[in-house]
Amino acid sequence: MIVEAGQLALTFAFALAVLLAILPLYGSFVANKPMLLLAKPLAFGQFFFCLLAMLALIYAFRTNDFSVINVAQNSSSTLPWYYQITASFGSHEGSMLLWVLMLAGWTALVAQFSKALPLQLHGRILGILGLINVGFVAFSLIMSNPFERSLPFFPVEGRDLNPLLQDFGMILHPPTLYMGYVGFAVAFAFAIAALMGGRFDSVWARWVRPWALAAWLFLTLGIMLGSWWAYNELGWGGWWFWDPVENASFMPWLAGTALIHSLAVTEKRGTFKSWTVLLALAAFALSLVGAFLVRSGVLVSVHSFATDPGRGLYLLVFLLLVVGGSLLLYGIRMNAVRSQARYQLFSREMMLWGNNIFLLTACLIVFLGTLFPLFHKELGLGTISIGEPFFNQMFYYLTIPFALLLGLAPWVRWKQQQLLPLIKPFSLIAIASLMLALGVMASMQSVQANLGLLGLLLGAWVGISALAEVMLRLRQFGSVSAGISKLNASHYGMTLAHIGFAVLVVGVAMTKTYTVERDVRMQEGDSTSVAGYEFTLTDVYDLNGPNYGGQAAELDVSKDGGYVTHLHAEKRFYRIQRTIMTESAVHARLSRDLYVSLGEELPGNAWALRIQVKPFVRWIWLGGVLMSLGALLALADKRYRRKSSVAKQEVANA
């Protein structure tokens, strides 16, 4: 009954999305105020019914209603309650509903928080978001209904949730990631509305910026959570595999990062307009392409959803309409737009253009690396694989100039910067970076020219430069203490995000260089030494979990005779899905992780264990978290929350 109500709610949401797509948009062209005013209640209604649908689905999972195919295939009565809730978006159908809910949620947020916008623009943006959601709700209803029942015959027990997804990271990762993906729809809608009206300038950029930042914030967090989950759950200590699914989230992230930088130029200087609009379109288009790649089955990936060509075809047609349509509009309207600004070669504008060049090139590399095997095969040239060696090589060469530029850029003024005054601070920063990097290497007793040193140098360069720059700005207010409260929140945000990038670079380079990995054969009582740590296997015993069995191993770790920690690694056998999962034991410190996974049983009452010591691996996620916090700080900037007294009286009658 509740399930049918959910289905009904989704149908209502569809109807409201259709109305939202038609009325305000039509109203904006015929200058019909009542129609434009309808946009807000329609957006709220749409969100309300999507929420009802999601709650109904969660209810079906919580009550073990196995007559619903989705529940029977992705849950079981033995599943812990929190995973029963997350199982509701663990499948293709459920995650599509989550997607729809997120889109409706963003639409409602725009309706609520963009009251200051001219009514016409407001109506158009909501109408475009409604139009996009029409496509997704229809997809959910027609092609992948999460509420479908298998009456009259249904199983008495479900097939359980894929054990890979039974992890804490999976509770947070999908909603955060989808918030990011879908969030770029708002910037997209702003861009389309601007293309329709033909106006974009600093004001437009000011309005889009917080939305782009918010989407970027969630996407960054979502990707980091996904990486952290893979590290903990896949059992081999990797944090990024360049799988198509990961790349599908990385591409919009790169385009989105370029967008938030380009928006800064458009807001502050009124230039880069056509470029910024293109990036706003691209970020969401890449989200859609990613969704297509994951759900259509055109690429082979470790964690794609079960696929069916009908769905792929629907999504491709949808992609053609949305992305093709918007790019067509872009082509038609854009040549009327002229940017206006004057700036010198050595100026903030050119620095940010450099940032965009590198990010877009990175995006193209990921795009080609993901899709080239498909092109290669469809051209009849045979099958190839593109993975880690290719991407690592390309990102190595790209990161070096990018990080150098990033250390430089925040110091450079808009319009024009004299080179001479910067020479002294940058010499000092360069010397400080060199000393810091060598100092860290010396403390690890490994001073040599390797990737680790390069990472430390670049990280120190970016980090020290960002800190020194913020100190310089603070001093410009008279004194540092006086400046602290005067400097914009968005400036702190930028600095924090740049430091986050520095931390990330250090983490990646150090982990890649100094990870020590050993596969050892151990009996109870055996010990082995890896990178100075002494691991002793004290016990192996049988496990008995709610929906799994298996073995657990207990290890003691000591260093130089002193006790470090106790580790508990599991190898689980999930009974219903009949799959083996490794629950690695991780002991995390800022300077290193100890990572142990329990392997197979070996003859002679022994076990294979994979023991890894991974220096600085935490820094990778720490960097991501800092970047997200930076975006959060920038969002808190008060200039985005300024209320306008005149806004309320506005009537659009174009």
Added chain:
Amino acid sequence: MKRYVIGLLWLMCNTVSAEEVLAFANDAQRELYYQLAAELRCPQCQNQNIADSNAIVAVDMRQKTYQLVQQGQSRQQILQYMINRYGDFVHYQPPLNRVTIWLWLAPLLLLLGLLAVGLYRRRNEAAQTPDNLAGTPDELEQLIEKYRSKKP
């Protein structure tokens, strides 16, 4: 707790050093083996390297790689051995040919192209337009206010 105490007792009186599952003559060979296992793709799995997969063919390929490493074959020889059997598909680094060259060329061209666009635009705009923009944040605020109150 009891388990822990027993563990400690074990530790004190019976510490035996564990051996590696796969023994290597030297660090270079160990590194080569792990590197290859990470770069070779399991032909049967969804998208996994042979190090992380437990499919039969991945186990066999790991074993073969180990054998070849122990025989002292070079990285290139071992890769070629696998490619001869399973095709270019098996290596995560694509081969270089007249089509795949674009994997490297296209990003390079984009980079240079965008750089050129930036320089060209800067010169053109500098020549054409007067600088009548909001130079300070305050001026931008005024501009925004003007925009808002304007009837389109």
Added chain:
Amino acid sequence: MRKLFFYAPLALFLLLALFLLSGLFSDPRERASATLNKSLPAFALADLMQPQHIWTAEQLKGETFLLNVWGTWCPTCNAELGYLTELRQQGVKIVGLYYELPRDPAFDAPFNLQTLQQDVSQKLAQHGDPYQFNILDLQRSLSLDLGVSGAPETFIIDAQGIIRLHHIGDINSQVWRSKLAPSYQQWSQP
């Protein structure tokens, strides 16, 4: 010229859509075989039923035949035995390459040839016996040399011992008619 510049993203996107469309209708897991048009690799492996007989690549020359990689542990292989037997009755020569599973010393009994022979005889009696004989690939070494990734897989090997076709997956009447039969007929012409 400047106008056209703004249509470039659209053009690139349409090109991408074209590839994605064609990608929708092809199997992403299909991959080209590297052993095609090469000679059957050298080997010396025992016959499954008469282990004293050792087969080599040389002995298999002279007639075009199907080399079918299979195992009783693989349900798809068992399912195709019936259709393969029909093909044998139509005069197609089929040789089995028995793909034995590795054994986990912790759980499995050690390899026993007699048990395996009984198991195979029973399966063949039950589903039909398409094979002239079976070659036992205990260590899966020939399979690795052939680029086999699992079972079932089938090769067409011509009279000169050259591999002419590599099929991954099962054989049924439709697959045979559309993919294997044309190649088999082409290469069995004298």
